[in-house]
Amino acid sequence: MSELMNRPARVIDGASRVLGGLLVTAAVAFLLLPAALVLVLSFGTGNRVQFPPQGWGLDRYTEIFSSGNWGAPTLLSFEIAFYTAVGALAVGLPLVFALKRSLLPGRQFLEGLAFAPIVIPISAYAVGMYAVFSQLDLIGTKHGIVIAHIAHALPMVVIVLSTSLEQIKPELELAAMTMGASRSRAWTGITFRLLAPAVLSAFLFGFISSFDEAVFITFLGGAGLITLPKYIFDSVQYAVDPAITAMATLLMLGVTFLMLLGTALRKDKK
């Protein structure tokens, strides 16, 4: 009896498991295929991007480093990403302490403000910024881009910092103080010391979000500012430079590495 009742359920169970497995496989393939394809193509040779490649080699990679076209955009991207990460931390750290450790009136509103860039569609946001920036003569300036990128990076930075700070109990600092430590010593030696991995992690996420960013730079970069993502976009518009595949591969690997590092740092805390 129970045998009979169990069987149909098991059949459905089996079918749904197969279906579920297929879906997951399809999703993973869909997500990873382009990346894998770029990786494969980057080791091709010949002056056109085609699959399968005409031959195999490291031509694309040597070209990036020898042509001289990629150097300036890469440097600019690094520079902007660095200032963005520093700036996002400079805004994010005090903000997170105000949100989580103070009784500041209106801190809910502040928190909402910090997360606003997530909810507003990025192109709408960029158009709005264009309007403001043109008033302030910030179009085509490095610090203009850095400001836009800071706003863009802030939600992620705040999330990383605040989830970590929430796990650092305020009593730790109080305990250090009863033991004779000054407020600043308790803060640096305990709270900040425990927050440090999250700060580094937030720095990396801020860095990546800027390094990877192509919309704001298109709207606000003017003619002169060409970052790496912008350079890739531009070169695709006219003709596909096969070296892009190598550059994209390097970019992918670099970002993946930083992401893993950032995530590992966050985990390490717990």
Next chain:
Amino acid sequence: MTDTHTTTGADAVPSLRIRGLSKTFGETEVLTSIDLDVKKGEFLTLLGPSGSGKTTLLRIIAGFETASGGELLLDGTDISVLKPSERKLGMVFQNYALFPHLTVAENIAYGLKVRKYDRGALRRRVDHMLEVVGLGHLAARKPTQLSGGQQQRVALARALAYEPEILLMDEPLGALDRSLRLQMEQEIKQVHRETGTTVIYVTHDQEEALVLSDRVAIMNQGVFAGLDTPMNLFTRPENSFVARFFSDSNVLDATLADGLLQIAGQEIPVESPLHGDVKVAVRPARAALSTAADPATGEGPALRLPAVVHEAHLLGETEQIGLRREDGTPFTVRRPVGSGGPVHEGDQATIIVPPAGMTVMAD
């Protein structure tokens, strides 16, 4: 109470003196004109229901919170203006608050490092404290690798390492299970005896207060309802709140005139200086039961209250019987298991209280 370090007699030096201390958060008054003298070496417990202001008082003493009014003197000097770091206090938190990135030994050394102990003295002191709490073998562990009881011991050792004037503890055993709690009570008592530190201890568990304290301050809505030795609070409560909260006493309304207590239509002679409307406290173990199946032979004058058995259950060696009097008010009786015949819900019974079992209180 009579060991070598603690001196709780009337002539003992007050270590901490609190006068007229009050605290308001916005509109609500959380502490109202608290007066308290804590003697050197004394183990004083703040006991009270949730929200009565125990933590707030402790935090004001520690300096995490400023009082709205009143004085706070440590050995005669005003400490209310000092930062927490300057008050020479130690604190054990309910969640232990151990530094997760430091080892057990480094946690204990923290206060010594801040105080710039030289290396040798620091090592000796840390080793000594590890020995006091029996954790020498775990010195190199991180707090997350310890059990709750072990973490609690580290917190205790850490707070005592630099020999604070007063050790403050806020429900330090609240997170532990019962058997571990009983064991830790003994250890805390032992450490207190060995170090002779003045302790102010917060709990809402009256058993814990009974076991540990030289004196207990019973808090209710921001004031002290009672402040005395556990024995006095238990046997001679000064008001109904203390009687109910500390010894689970039954409280009866009565009037008193010329040493004669008028209660439930009966007259009982008692010795009390009070007059007029009074309250009478009866501890559950001081009342006896008489039932049809097991009629008790009361000797001498006693209060007799007709009642109906409402429920009965075991509390280990004693049996607790809940009754309802004729006017519906509850009354609790406790007696050793097997000392009377079995009772069942709905049984008619008479509660018998001898005069010696009654404590007369003004309110």
